[in-house]
Amino acid sequence: MNTAVAFQGYLRQDGRKGIRNLVVVAYLVECAHHVSRRIVTLADDLNVHLIGFPGCYPNDYAYRIMSAVCTHANVGAVLLVSLGCESMDRERLLTQILASGRPAELLVIQETGGTRATIDAGLAAVTRLREQAARVKRVSMGLNELIIGTICGGSDGTSGITANPAVGRCFDTLVSAGAACIFEETGELIGCEAVMAERAVTPALGAAIEACVEKAEHYYRVMGFGSFAPGNADGGLTTLEEKSMGAYSKSGSSPISGLIKPGDIPPTSGLYLLDVVPDGEPRFGFPNIADNAEIVELIACGSHLILFTTGRGSVVGSAISPVIKVCANPDTYRRMAGDMDVDAGRILEGRASLDEVGEEIFKNVVAVASGARSLSEALGHQEFILTYKAFEPIGPACLPVHHSR
Amino acid sequence: MNNSPASIVGTHARAILLHPEDNVLVCVTQLQPGDELLIDGREVAVAEIIGVGHKLARRLLRPGDKIIKYGAAVGSMTAAVMPGAHVHLHNMQSDYIPSHTRTQQKPTRSENR
Known part of the structure; x- marks a missing residue:
């Protein structure tokens, strides 16, 4: 079997390479789910995905996973949608995504003027983010x-x-x-x-x-x-x-x-x-x-x-x-x-x-x-579930071989 | 089966043996009552419907016998069965955590481990 194959990946500014160039719309509490879903539905693009976390209470695991998937190699840009009063640290998340070199925007429904105003603002944001994500460099992978x-x-x-x-x-x-x-x-x-x-x-x-x-x-x-x-x-x-x-x-x-x-x-x-x-x-x-x-x-x-x-x-x-x-x-x-x-x-x-x-x-x-x-x-399947959990960091025996990828 | 993968060590036409030490076979096409199977050289008549992916006894199995599949223990018998019988929830149980179904979701048996 020939395993010396190469394909064209998307080079992120943090050095990682992806096989897709997606814009994700992430709701940070269930209360922002409907607005986010409308934005994604109206964008009508297989490369715009809906993700989110339903909980209002803080959880280190949920934050860690949300930041990991928003800075995933397949993700080119991110729109965060917050209701405004939930516990998820939206400013820290936004800063972290921007620091990874990915374009990102944040909409807070309570500050943007409610459902209709946020859907309109979200659609405009997705259009901007798609354009910025499209400038990504293609490289051999x-x-x-x-x-x-x-x-x-x-x-x-x-x-x-x-x-x-x-x-x-x-x-x-x-x-x-x-x-x-x-x-x-x-x-x-x-x-x-x-x-x-x-x-x-x-x-x-x-x-x-x-x-x-x-x-x-x-x-x-x-x-x-x-x-x-x-x-x-x-x-x-x-x-x-x-x-x-x-x-x-x-x-x-x-x-x-x-x-x-x-x-x-x-x-x-x-x-x-x-x-x-x-x-x-x-x-x-x-x-x-x-x-x-x-x-x-x-x-x-x-x-x-x-x-x-x-x-x-x-x-x-x-x-x-x-x-x-x-x-x-x-x-x-x-x-x-x-x-x-x-x-x-x-x-x-x-x-x-x-x-x-x-x-x-x-x-x-x-x-x-x-x-x-x-x-x-x-077929458009884009399921996503993130729930509450608690983890301790892995122990010293878990990664015997250390090299950066 | 002419093109048997390495992990399928023996074939019994409509049921296969995954590992030489196994005491159950895995059904490959649905079996009907009255179907005849050749298991280890002996003719066995099937008494019930056995679906694809389900297990049948390779030999006489007694309560407490470990069920061996893939060469490993995957549970224990709770009743005796003859060769060719369907081995499933009605005569076999986990040695770890009880299984549940849509109608039986409050496992009551005591843990034996």
Whole structure:
């Protein structure tokens, strides 16, 4: 497989390179959601995305993720929309985005004159920001500058046999080409902690991985439910650890280079595990209320694009980073082909090998990185969820290899 | 299947063995009552509908037996079943956190771990 491919990226002033050049409109509390949505709807442009945080109470995690996604490599400009009385530190956020070299504006609804005035002002701002973002420099970009995240959603008994190991093959190719790859959801890796720890580049990292899965198990036990949906059982999965074994195969066979938390950007190429389960005693509810909450965290870690495997048939995409859908179940593919970029169910019916599907996923990665729209992206899927959480910084054992990307 | 990937170590036409040590097979096309399967050289008649992605017993399984899939334990049996039987929520449970369904969302069984 030819991995010496290059494509045209967008060079940001902070030195990062993106594969999209988006304007994001971010509401900073639910009270500013409607106004922001109207601005995005009226702008009517697939490159203008709506993101936001609904809460009025302060939260360090939410601030960190919001600032990480607003300064993401795929983002060219930002419009912040505040009601005016919420806790999110809008001035600090604006300053941080401007410091990254991205054009940004802030509208405060209470100061702008209410709904209609802010929608009008927002549309004018988006027009200005689009023009400024369009001046970005195009530069050559290689696989060694890409960060790719993977997630599974709507898993069934076929996921762990077809789509997940095929993504694992693609991850092996990407890691050997110098990319950084991230897998996640430690609550869906319960039962895999020992095998996973053996793949860590140092014993101390292995111990940190085992501790983080133990934390996840405790957290879900307190919640009273594992990360296991009724549809998983409909699709033939019986237990959380069975789902875990299937999910784990997305990681491929590379050594695990580090353990990161939401908002941490992988410092080198290699395979990284993202710990998505909050630290400390459980509060604020379930770690991730739905798949898109995990996708936002992968994006906050710099993921340029997301490989999403599904058996039952998820249709979601995401704001900011394109989502490539890999369908595990051949029956689901036949029902929902318009949502699925890759038909991995062929493996189950003997029409393709794991290696062939892995290579097809890799080709999709190159095409989407080069500007082709994934199906969910072309359909306009731009889901985004950000909720309350609490994290401690990662420990010294988590990133044994340090180089700046 | 002529083009079996490496991780699928054996095929039983309509159900596959993922790992030599597994005691369950994974259904590849939906099975109907009366369908005949050849499991490890023995003819087995299927007694129920088993959907794609679902598990069936490779051999006689007893309560407390660990279910091995991908070569790893993925839960324990709560009832005895014959070869070819559907293995799912009605006769198998997690060794970690109980699973829930749309109708049963208050797991009551005691944790065994």
